[in-house]
Amino acid sequence: MEDHLDIFRQVLDRQVVDSNHFACGKVDDVEIEGGKTHRVVALLIGNGAASDRLPALPRAISRRLFGDRVVRVPWSDVDVITEEIKLRRSAIELGLDERTGFAHRLVSKLPRSWKK
Amino acid sequence: MKKILEIFLGILTAMGGFVEIGELVFSVNAGARFRYSLLWVVVLGTIGIITYGEMAGRIAAVTGQPVFAVIRERAGYAAGLGTLMAAMVLSVLTCAAEVGGIALLLKFLFGGNYFLLIVGTVVLFLLVVWFLSFQAIERVFGLLGLMMLVFAAAAVYVRPDWGEVASGLIPNIPPLDDSKEYLVYAYFAVGLMSSIMLPYETYFYAAGAIEDGWNPGDIRLNRVITIIGFGLGAILALSLLIIGAAFFNPLQIELSLPETAALAPALHFGKWGLILALLGMFFAFGGAAIENGLTGAYNLAHFFGWPWGKYRPPENASRFTLSWMVMFIVAAAIVMTGVDPVQVVEYSIIFSVVILPLSYFPILMAARDNDYMYPYANGWLADILGWSYLIVISVAALFAIPLLIMTHGGKG
Amino acid sequence: MTRMRDGTDTSEVWIQGALAAPVLVLIVAAIASSFFRELGPDDVKIAASDLRSASSTTRQLLEQYQRGELTKRYYAAHIHLLEDEVSAQYNALNTASVDDTIRNEQAETRDLAARLDDVLKRLDDETADLDSSRMDALQMTRKFATIEERLRMKAQSQ
Numbered sequence: 011m012e013d014h015l016d017i018f019r020q021v022l023d024r025q026v027v028d029s030n031h032f033a034c035g036k037v038d039d040v041e042i043e044g045g046k047t048h049r050v051v052a053l054l055i056g057n058g059a060a061s062d063r064l065p066a067l068p069r070a071i072s073r074r075l076f077g078d079r080v081v082r083v084p085w086s087d088v089d090v091i092t093e094e095i096k097l098r099r100s101a102i103e104l105g106l107d108e109r110t111g112f113a114h115r116l117v118s119k120l121p122r123s124w125k126k
Numbered sequence: 127m128k129k130i131l132e133i134f135l136g137i138l139t140a141m142g143g144f145v146e147i148g149e150l151v152f153s154v155n156a157g158a159r160f161r162y163s164l165l166w167v168v169v170l171g172t173i174g175i176i177t178y179g180e181m182a183g184r185i186a187a188v189t190g191q192p193v194f195a196v197i198r199e200r201a202g203y204a205a206g207l208g209t210l211m212a213a214m215v216l217s218v219l220t221c222a223a224e225v226g227g228i229a230l231l232l233k234f235l236f237g238g239n240y241f242l243l244i245v246g247t248v249v250l251f252l253l254v255v256w257f258l259s260f261q262a263i264e265r266v267f268g269l270l271g272l273m274m275l276v277f278a279a280a281a282v283y284v285r286p287d288w289g290e291v292a293s294g295l296i297p298n299i300p301p302l303d304d305s306k307e308y309l310v311y312a313y314f315a316v317g318l319m320s321s322i323m324l325p326y327e328t329y330f331y332a333a334g335a336i337e338d339g340w341n342p343g344d345i346r347l348n349r350v351i352t353i354i355g356f357g358l359g360a361i362l363a364l365s366l367l368i369i370g371a372a373f374f375n376p377l378q379i380e381l382s383l384p385e386t387a388a389l390a391p392a393l394h395f396g397k398w399g400l401i402l403a404l405l406g407m408f409f410a411f412g413g414a415a416i417e418n419g420l421t422g423a424y425n426l427a428h429f430f431g432w433p434w435g436k437y438r439p440p441e442n443a444s445r446f447t448l449s450w451m452v453m454f455i456v457a458a459a460i461v462m463t464g465v466d467p468v469q470v471v472e473y474s475i476i477f478s479v480v481i482l483p484l485s486y487f488p489i490l491m492a493a494r495d496n497d498y499m500y501p502y503a504n505g506w507l508a509d510i511l512g513w514s515y516l517i518v519i520s521v522a523a524l525f526a527i528p529l530l531i532m533t534h535g536g537k538g
Numbered sequence: 539m540t541r542m543r544d545g546t547d548t549s550e551v552w553i554q555g556a557l558a559a560p561v562l563v564l565i566v567a568a569i570a571s572s573f574f575r576e577l578g579p580d581d582v583k584i585a586a587s588d589l590r591s592a593s594s595t596t597r598q599l600l601e602q603y604q605r606g607e608l609t610k611r612y613y614a615a616h617i618h619l620l621e622d623e624v625s626a627q628y629n630a631l632n633t634a635s636v637d638d639t640i641r642n643e644q645a646e647t648r649d650l651a652a653r654l655d656d657v658l659k660r661l662d663d664e665t666a667d668l669d670s671s672r673m674d675a676l677q678m679t680r681k682f683a684t685i686e687e688r689l690r691m692k693a694q695s696q
Contacts, residue, residue: 233615234612
């Protein structure tokens with residue numbers, strides 16, 4: 011990894027993928043350590059982090075509707091940064107897999123599309 | 127050989143998908159109201175969609191990033207979310223209008239109850255999108271949409287004054303009786319341009335590029351498809367305007383229904399012309415409905431980073447899949463309220479131009495970013511066109527809603 | 539350790555809510571009021587122009603149908619939808635209140651709309667006289683256009 015990392019341009023709001031290249035959401039916020047050189051300590055993914063970047067009223071509405079869950083991914087779990095941020099572990103391990111949610115349960119019940 | 131086929135099909139698909147219900151009504155009525163003098167706006171809009179379509183496609187091919195990922199990265203979460211919500215509302219309204227238009231078309235072709243036809247149409251689309259691959263959907267609706275070429279033939283047969291057509295292609299403001307008519311002219315100019323440059327077209331085109339697995343080697347393909355595909359598609363829009371000018375203007379008819387436009391091909395080609403026109407509309411509107419339904423799902427997935435894509439098994443992109451299903455169902459619910467689809471799409475088109483700068487600015491910034499796109503960043507032409515159109519649409523965005531109000535929705 | 543942004547402040551939510559609410563109310567009120575206001579010369583002119591389009595379309599439909607250029611289904615569906623549109627216009631003109639200066643035009647437009655509605659209703663019947671309906675529609679197109687022109691002059695002089 012390079013010496014300098016432009017947090018805004020290369021980390022924040024970037025696509026996160028797991029070790030199997032499965033999409034896990036976006037970097038909604040970053041945890042940084044202060045001092046002379048800011049160091050990224052962790053990535054924060056989830057509406058709890060994203061909604062903090064909204065003005066107060068939309069933030070309150072967003073949290074009410076979509077919750078305030080945040081998943082903290084330590085920087086040590088980051089593998090490579092290209093156009094996407096690839097992690098070392100799988101989405102399931104990190105709690106970022108959408109296949110545990112409501113949408114997945116519903117869609118899985120539908121008759122299989124035979125064209126695959 | 128395979129590449130040539132791919133280019134050929136890509137061009138035809140872009141062409142067949144150029145027209146949708148709003149554009150049809152705006153184009154014909156622009157001709158019916160102002161004869162040939164708004165032809166230049168079609169040309170202007172076409173160059174605009176080519177410019178930004180090419181950029182969006184190039185960004186997707188080089189970085190693998192779709193438009194709303196770019197918007198979020200460049201504009202940030204808050205501004206991006208605002209743009210997303212606006213784009214979602216407009217997509218669902220446009221989808222609703224297309225579904226309503228299709229239900230009406232089916233009524234004209236086969237008869238039946240309008241509300242049952244809406245349900246039938248949406249069920250059909252849900253099945254089509256579920257079972258068919260992205261490429262199959264694109265090809266079927268794009269290629270069969272080419273039946274709309276019967277309007278191009280009618281535009282020739284209707285014997286327009288080609289001299290006037292030529293002068294209409296050059297930017298002009300015609301002398302009008304009433305000072306209020308100038309506002310209506312401006313409204314039609316804004317609406318016509320917006321209907322050609324609708325934001326969902328860039329979102330969908332870039333998503334399609336990623337669905338088709340484009341990489342930097344496809345940059346030339348992207349350029350050829352946008353320039354020739356959209357360029358030829360403009361012929362359809364120009365034909366509709368010419369028909370408005372040469373056929374409907376002398377009759378003092380302004381369309382309130384798209385189906386009325388079919389009278390022109392019927393005049394020259396009889397019942398077969400009529401049926402071809404109605405079927406062409408079915409596939410053109412159908413393609414647009416599906417594109418808008420999918421675009422809603424694409425935009426959400428691209429913004430929030432969900433797994434997405436028709437190329438994935440649905441259960442591996444379940445939020446994306448659920449999203450497009452909900453889009454169609456909500457669209458159906460909207461039209462079932464009995465609201466006039468043509469009015470809905472006209473309002474959507476005018477509001478679309480207001481959010482257009484918010485979508486286009488991030489695209490331009492990304493496309494000309496040499497670090498991001500190296501070595502495929504904008505050349506001088508893409509840059510000049512990109513900036514010029516950003517200014518044009520920003521001006522249009524400023525005046526769109528005041529014009530809508532002042533001209534009572536373009537009526538007078 | 540710090541995050542890029544920090545937590546929530548409840549009072550900010552209320553302040554922003556207090557600012558947003560009146561704006562929303564205003565927009566809704568503006569839209570709602572457009573349904574209930576009095577008709578001005580522009581509104582009646584637009585109604586006349588829509589009806590002019592409708593009567594001209596009727597005439598063109600009849601002409602092309604008689605020449606065998608249209609399918610029966612298309613013709614019937616179109617007539618039916620035109621009739622819906624015209625009767626809706628009639629109702630709007632009949633129930634709304636108007637400015638005194640254009641009361642005549644409103645009445646004329648409304649009465650013509652009623653006549654066009656009759657013509658369209660008759661066309662639902664297979665045995666209707668298509669030729670005379672065509673002539674009627676042509677006449678009405680001219681009359682609507684005249685009213686439109688009168689209203690345009692009135693609006694201009696205001």
